[in-house]
Amino acid sequence: MTITWRSATVDRVGARWAGSVELSATLLDGPRAGERVKALAHPDLVGEPAAGDRVLLNVSALARGLGTGGxxxxxxxxxxxxxxxxxxxxxxxxxxxxxLQTMVLGVDDQESPHHDLLAEADDLAGTPVVVxxxxxxxxxxxxGVRAQAPGARVTYVMTDGGALPAAFSRAVAGLREAGWITGCVTTGQSFGGDLEATTVHTGLLAATLVARADVVVVAQGPGNLGTGSRWGFSGVAAGEALNAAAVLGGRPVAALRVSEADARARHRGVSHHTLTAVGRVALAPVDVPVPDAPGAFYDGVREQARSLCGRHRYVEVPAAGLDEALAASPVRLSTMGRGLEQDRASFLVAAAAGRHAATLLT
Structure with missing residues (x-):
């Protein structure tokens, strides 16, 4: 295990969103001394940076060109x-x-005002949980939820497979500000949500019993670890989250990872990540929605989805209106650097999962 350290001087404080601030900083040491880099600070953890401050940087992922947003x-x-x-x-x-370990008040903590509510809680009462x-x-x-049920309360439960600080996510900040989600529950090692929970299970219960969600959406934070192997990717936890939703009496819904533009064959159509997480890890029956969009590509996606449905439930969802709902998003839609126009299928299939979850409310 290694960390690549650098000292730098803050040149300029840039854009900020809830819990995060971008900086321009000049490196003071190392082979790139004198070069300006883009840096990110979480003021709740390190304090409020200002121009002229000396900062200590971790540049490990940046030096390797990994996906930390540069x-x-x-x-x-x-x-x-x-x-x-x-x-x-x-x-x-x-x-x-x-x-940078941080201490938080957990929603399920003995000192929490919600502890008594959650101490023996064990039932999501059929709440749809999209993973x-x-x-x-x-x-x-x-x-997709809003296209079907505009008034539904949606809460995001963030797992710890990607970024740990919820503050890193511009999507969470923007969706919360727009009123599209009621808040974020951070679980496991992730932190910084409106509610903190020890496990995915208590996070799901908190989302329904404390945040009063009608629909819960579970996903890892920004970033995704993958090794190109069958089991070596952080999204395998999606199958475990579907199991958690089922164990707690929720209605688990799998949002398939799909792409029509990924250069890697293993991710085109239904990703091999989904085939493993939903097909192998999710042991309880879950709903597998796909849109009824026309074309050979979507015919192939539907065929792959049906192949997952030995124990799961295949659901075909009307695609009409979903493009308009996606275009209305208050935050930029982007997956692996591709937007809605470059990889429509990625977002359309996810929206279909949301629309289906909303139909379960009636």
């Missing part, structure tokens, strides 16, 4: 540490035993 990550403002937090309740530690592999599916699923 950011160096601010670890500390060593010359201007933030003040100690005010004393308060909460003893859940997240990002545990990393240098997606990629974070990029979140706004598309919500668009």
């Amino acid at each position: 950011y160096a990550l601010v670890v500390a403002l060593p010359d201007r540490l933030p003040p100690d937090p005010a004393p308060g309740p909460g003893h859940l530690v997240k990002a545990r035993y990393t240098p 997606a592999d990629l974070h990029s599916a979140l706004p598309a699923v919500v668009a």
Whole structure:
């Protein structure tokens, strides 16, 4: 395990969204000393950066060209540490035993005002739970819900397979600001949601019993770890989340990962990630929705979806109106750098899952 460290000076403070701020910084050391880089800080963790500050950066992923949005990550403002937090309740530690572990008040914590509600909670009472592999599916699923049931309350449950801080997600910030989601519940090692939960199970229960969600959407945070192997990808946890929804008496709905533009054959049509997570990991019966869109590509997707449905339930969903719902998204639709025009199928299939979930409310 290695970390590539750099010192830098903040040149300019740029765009910000809930819990995050972009910086332009000049590297002070290493082979690229003098070069400007784009950096990201989470002020709740490291304090509020300003022009002229010296910052300590983790540039490991940036140096390797990995998918972190092209950011160096601010670890500390060593010359201007933030003040100690005010004393308060909460003893859940997240990002545990990393240098930036953070302590939060869990919704299921003994000190939480919701502890008594959740202590023996065990039933989602049939609440639809849409589970997606990629974070990029979140706004598309919500668009599909709203196309069918505009007034439905949708809550996002974030798992810890991708980014750990919810603040990294511009989609969450934008959807919350637009009123498209009631909030975010961060589970496992992920943190920074409107509610914090210890596990996916308590996150689902909190979404329904505390946030009063009509529909819950589960997905990992931004970023996705994949190795090109059958089992070596973070989205395998989507199958486990579908199982959790079923165990708790919810109505699990699988949002298939689909692409018509990915250069990798294993991700075109229904992704091999979905075939593993839904076909092999999800042991309880789940709904598998696909849109009734015309064309040979969608015929192939429907055929692949039916192949998953030995124990699962195949559902064909009207596609009419979903393109308009997607175009109305308050946040940019993007998956692996491709927008709605470049990879319509990715978003249309996710929206179909949302529309189907909304039909289960009636």
